[in-house]
Amino acid sequence: MRARSRYVAAALVAALMTMSAAACGGREETHEDGFTVGLLLPGRVLPRWEQFDKPLIEKRLKELCPRCRTAYANADNDPARQRQQMTSMITKGVRVLILDAADPKVLRSSIEEAHQAGVPVVAYDRLAEGPISGFVSFDGAQVGRLQAEYLLRAMGDRAHGGNVVMMNGDPTDRNAAWFKKGALSVLTGKVKIDRSYDTQGWSTENAHANMSAALAAQNPERIDGVLAVNDAVAAGVISAFKGAHVRTLPPVTGQDADLDAVRRIVKGEQYMTVYKPFRAEADAAAAMAVTLGRGGDPRKLATTVIDSPTTKHIPSVLLTPRAVTAGTIEQTLVKDGVYTLDRICTRQLQGLPPCPGSRAPVGSQARDRPASRNGGDVRSAPRP
Template sequence: MRTRRLHAIAAMAAGLMVTALAGCGGNGGAGGDSFTIGLLLPSYGRPRFDHFDRPLIEKRLKELCARCKVEYANAGDDAAVQRRQIDTMITKGASVLILDVVDPKALRSSVEAAHKSGVPVVAYDRLAQGPVSGVVTFDGMQVGRLQGEALLKALGDKADRSQIVMMNGDPTGPNAEWFKRGALSVLQGKVKIGKSYDTVDWQSENAHDNMSRALAALGPGGIDGVLAASDSIATGAISALKGAHVTPLPPVTGQDADLDAVRRLVSGEQYMTVYKPFRNQAGAAAAMAVALGRGDDVGGIATGTIDNATTKDIPSVLLTPVPVTVRDIKDTLIKDGLYTIDQICIPKLRAACDKAGLT
């Protein structure tokens, strides 16, 4: 995977760009035509997909094309299920697909089938293989770098004498390797990596099992930090650490700004998460899908190009992730309207919220 040029988008710029597209496009602009857009998300296991991505994408699609129909499917982390879902949407006459692919290699033939049927595919959040027509995602290398930098900061001047465990994502997806490479670019040579595990399906249960193995191998006192690739992985890792009565808990990273993870930031059980402004991502993907459905070029939406394993120079929007610790919650997640104070500061966290300046 490589980019032709650097193309991170500031949140305000992305919002303005997508808003401007509401009045553009063929057939008389937004609401002047109608077609079906297939939205295929990969997992129920990570709360962000149904809590944020789906409603934001559907809302933006309706704003850009009021008469368009949206068909939704969630694959539940099963590539075979997602293959059938894609086939069904093509058969039912979808004009364009927004695809967050479960397994890029396994679904390559489905992307090719869509292309042959004249159905363009927008790869969302993960870079699919095959002849996709556009890509909207976050800079995965930067996600990993932010996690690695935060962990080193938490370890402080003891980092060079510390041992960490890396809890990576599912290797069947391209993002997991992207995140890992970003983290290693920061961590290698700065801290000892005692164990490194891949987490099948990004599931917290699998992360719990892997952390239990690390505890057995390194001992409860032998883990000074945990590089967890996502908040769901952090959930399992922290559960295993607490089950082994590790106190104090070592710093643990995360990603996705899940509500439970944000509450863990407040309680001190998790050190940081990576917030990916989903509204910008959803807006750019919706704009690409509507443009492609109308037969328009997406060059005015894309901010650069990216290559996958099979196709070069794919129009892309590569967005900038944001690191969040407890000190940043108010100026990021609350400011953006992702959560309210009341959602985060449940009764048992009121004292911690007061200490963090949230209430």
Template sequence: MSQGGPRVSAYGSRTAVAAAAVSLVVSLAACGNAGESADSGGNASGKGGFTIGVVFGHIQVARWETFDRPLIEKKLKELCEDCTVEYANAGGDVATQQQQVDTLITKGVKVLILSALDFRSLRSSVETAHDADVPVVAYDGLVEGPISAHVSFDNERVGKLQGEALLRAMGDKADGCQIVMMNGPQTTPTGVAFKKGALSVLEGKVKIGKTYDIPGWRPGTAHTNMVGAIAALGADNIDGVYAANDSLASGVISALKAAGIEPLPPVTGQDADLTAVQRIVTGEQYMSVYKPFKPEADAAAQMAVALGRGEKLDDIAETTVDTPTTKDIPAVLLNPIPVTVDNLKDTVVKDGVYTIDQICTPKFESACKEAGLTQ
């Protein structure tokens, strides 16, 4: 299906069809079960194990170590009992990530799952992997070079959901409102897509008083820039803040609180970090975007095992994407979900991402009762 499905540009992702996502989850749920056939991609095929490299870029964004890594490693073990995993995290440094990729190739990994910090700067590492016959699965964001597969969410859709939520939060007064945009880095297709999606909703609807692109998703930089925006625009002239993810939202909110702004204007986010969910409960952050981690991690693991065994991805990838260097990359694109205080129970709690006890610690007991999370 990867060759026959719809093509998606790296700079203009099409919305993933919900049925495709459901189909993916169903197919993944069947993987690794006892009695599966030799062609199902599971360890029942009897094929020997090999080493899979997993290279992430961020430590300050909580999701990577808390969810993505353990979920990928668990699924890899289910699909290939004899496979081993070599893990590395670059901690936000591109040069370190380049070195980590090169080191894993030298150590003999058979396939790589890579979440690239910079989609251009990692191109040489991807080319090195290709020359060594090591397929690369681009995880959560694209990267230039001859990658073999991609799994992520519809990232323009993420930006649109954030922009729509911000307009809703400002209500009838949205027309003529002034906002600040705290975008992610524009050196990655994900950051570019988030911003593009948000602007498609916000432009013409509100005045964008200040806009910033934050390298490395650094909350400290977001805080500093928000302090500057408050000084330039005035504390009473900021009606909302588009923050591309929860880390940036934390920096924005700390600056707003330090300036004594009350009530806080609505602030968006993304990733549904636990601290962000707690800020949503207290009303400090208006919303986040929940990207179900398990389907993404499962798809990446399934792709990696299939590629490591020399198998095609036709039964896994529902579509294809293009980058400036590579066309028709087999891809899985999943649907993001907006999260506000009204649907926390039906999203992150229902899916088991967090328990009520994890969210509603004594510090948040009163806010949780008011939000209807506890009695």
């Protein structure tokens, strides 16, 4: 399987390099090369969209097609608004669209409209319904598996027979089901899923309300771990535990490597997050969009095919996510230039690994050990 992954990664890198070479050399560009790419992102609840995805996609589009322009719109988590934005872009003559659908079902008619207008659509980060021309994301099943595997590691001897609460994503988003399926493939048969909640809108507030309900229905001391689908949900989970005056937090997972989540990991309130290297995703989406805008075949860039409820064999690029704990922040997020230690390490975090002043040696197992907010280890020992 690892050999297969290396082959797929090598093939993707080679395809992207070929795409870059075609943009910068070969035939001389004409005015026909200068077209507009529409970029539609779903909201601002997750910081990544505005902080990482947007600028990275725009930068790579300009590198691959210097004469190309980008039209950008953010739906602010309103599918109706995104439909209007998409219609406006089609009317104004964009040649190709990169779309992260706020609601894949609602946006289906807009994608059909784009198809009828001859505007190909690249689904970005989450699979959309309708006649899309390509899909770029991370392997959602692997995201869920990573969260579950690391949660079991953090639970210690409670990883067999312990109680887990699952805080899933928005049920309207196919990614939420993808993540959940991957997590359950690891957790089933090992732990008891005490409760499972869907989080409307992926919002911190709804996650807080759901976790508060779980704490009201169950003795908090009997909750051995929480599989939180992303960092926004994890924030709501942790605030609910604090609001219930729980002194020792169980391990909590996350996803997206939000800066606040990374700080929670350093502090010991959140055990891990799943980092999805944004640059690789942005590069693949930009390459596919430029290929389609020039009338090329996206299958030349694809590493696999995916079926949606409406479309079969969609040319797709599925990238590999990475787990991040306190012990691997430097080797992942800092090394990739996502954050610097200066930005991560607030004054309150000084002395906690990996922040300057830490007494723990770099790479020590102690830095991967989950900790409660009061400085002790996360509950993992047998209970009386």
